[in-house]
Amino acid sequence: MRFSPLLDELIKSLQVLPGVGPKSAQRMAFALLERQRAGGRKLSHVLEQALDNIGHCRQCRTFTEEDICAICASPKRALSGQLCVVESPADVVAIEQTGQYQGRYFVLMGHLSPLDGVGPEDLGLDVLENWLDAESFDELILATNPTVEGEATAYFIADIARRHGVSVSRIAHGVPIGGELELVDGNTLSHSFMGRKAFSE
Amino acid sequence: MRFSPLLDELIKSLQVLPGVGPKSAQRMAFALLERQRAGGRKLSHVLEQALDNIGHCRQCRTFTEEDICAICASPKRALSGQLCVVESPADVVAIEQTGQYQGRYFVLMGHLSPLDGVGPEDLGLDVLENWLDAESFDELILATNPTVEGEATAYFIADIARRHGVSVSRIAHGVPIGGELELVDGNTLSHSFMGRKAFSE
Ligand SMILES: [Zn+2]
Ligand SMILES: [Zn+2]
Numbered sequence A, B: 001m002r003f004s005p006l007l008d009e010l011i012k013s014l015q016v017l018p019g020v021g022p023k024s025a026q027r028m029a030f031a032l033l034e035r036q037r038a039g040g041r042k043l044s045h046v047l048e049q050a051l052d053n054i055g056h057c058r059q060c061r062t063f064t065e066e067d068i069c070a071i072c073a074s075p076k077r078a079l080s081g082q083l084c085v086v087e088s089p090a091d092v093v094a095i096e097q098t099g100q101y102q103g104r105y106f107v108l109m110g111h112l113s114p115l116d117g118v119g120p121e122d123l124g125l126d127v128l129e130n131w132l133d134a135e136s137f138d139e140l141i142l143a144t145n146p147t148v149e150g151e152a153t154a155y156f157i158a159d160i161a162r163r164h165g166v167s168v169s170r171i172a173h174g175v176p177i178g179g180e181l182e183l184v185d186g187n188t189l190s191h192s193f194m195g196r197k198a199f200s201e
Helices: A005-014 A022-035 A037-053 A088-096 A125-134 A148-163 A185-194 B007-014 B022-037 B039-051 B089-097 B125-134 B149-161 B186-194
Strands: A082-086 A104-107 A141-143 A168-171 B082-086 B103-108 B139-142 B168-169
Touching: A005 A022, A005 A104, A005 B039, A022 A037, A022 B039, A022 B089, A037 B039, A082 A088, A082 B103, A088 A104, A088 B022, A104 B125, A125 A148, A141 A148, A148 A168, B007 B168, B082 B089, B089 B103, B125 B149, B125 B186, B149 B168
Parallel strands: A082 A104, A082 A141, A141 A168, B082 B103, B082 B139, B139 B168
Antiparallel strands: none
C-alpha cells in the first residue's frame, strides 16, 4: 500500500508535467494539500480554462486564446515588412524582451526532425507559404536554434522564402557578448571565425 | 507584452507548485499545451477532486479521502499494540516499504517550531492524547526526523506517552548500512558512537 487511492492518483497525474518524477510529484501533492489549497484550486481551474481556450494564432501559429494574436493584430507591426521565423513562443518572448525587433513572427512550434516524424506540414509551412503569397515581405529573418535540426529547418524555409521573392537573413551566431573565449565550445568558436567581418576603426 | 493573458495566468498558477519558478512553469505550460492536453485535463480534474475530498484521518491524521485511513481501519494493525509517531505521510510510506512494522501510526504533519508558530495543537497532540486515553498501547515509537526540531518534538511526545503509562522508544540513528564511515557527517558519527551496543559474537 502507498497512499489513499485519490492521493495516489494525484501524485500520478502530476507526473504529466515535464521534469516531475514520483518524488517531486509527491512533494507537490503534499504542499498543495497542506498549505496551498487555494492556489491548487486556482491552478486546476486555470489549467482547464487554458486547455479549453488556448489554441494557435491563425496567422503566426503562436499560442493564444484569440483567433489572431496581439502581435499579428497590431497594425504597427505590419509596417516593418519583416517576418522572423522562430521555433517556439518562448523565442518570441526572448526576442520581444530585447526591444530591437518591431516586425512580426512565424512560430514553427518545433523544427524539422524526420526521425521523429516531424515534417514541413507539422511546422505549418503551408500556412507560412499562404502568408508569403498573400503579403509581400521585405525580409524573412531565420531565428531557428543553432542546432543540426534548427539549421536544416532554416535551409528549408530559406528555399520557400526565395521562391516567393523574399530576401532571407539568418541571425548571427558566435561568442556571446560578455562571454570568455576559453569558455566557449569549439563549435561556436569556429562559427564565430567563419562569420568574421572586416574590422571598422 | 509577454504571452496572451490566459497563458500568462497558467504560467503564474503553476508557480504555486514547490520548486517551480517562472522558467519551469513556462516549460510546463508549453508541454501541456503542445503535447499533453489529455494529461493536463486529467490533472486539472484530479487536482480539484483531491482538494475537495482529501482531508486527514480522524485517528492518525494522515492524508485520506476517508474518515478513517486504511491502516487505522485494519483490525490486524490494532493487534500489535504499537504506535509509531512520524512527521509526514511520506514517512509512513517509507516505513511501510521496509515491511518491518505492523503497528499503527500517528502523523504529526510537521514538527514543533515555536519560531514558525507551530505549537502542540498544530500537530494534533490533543488528538494523540485522546487516542492514548481511549486505547492502551504497549509501545510508542518516536520516528520524528533527527533534526533539532524533530528531537524537541520527540521529547515533548515522550512526556505525553509516559504520562499515559506507555513505554517509549526512539528509532536508532547512526552510520547508514552500506555507508562509508569517512563519508558520514560528524554529527551522525558521534551519534553512532554514543548509541554503541555490546558486540555479540
Ligand atoms: Zn499571430
Ligand atoms: Zn489513520
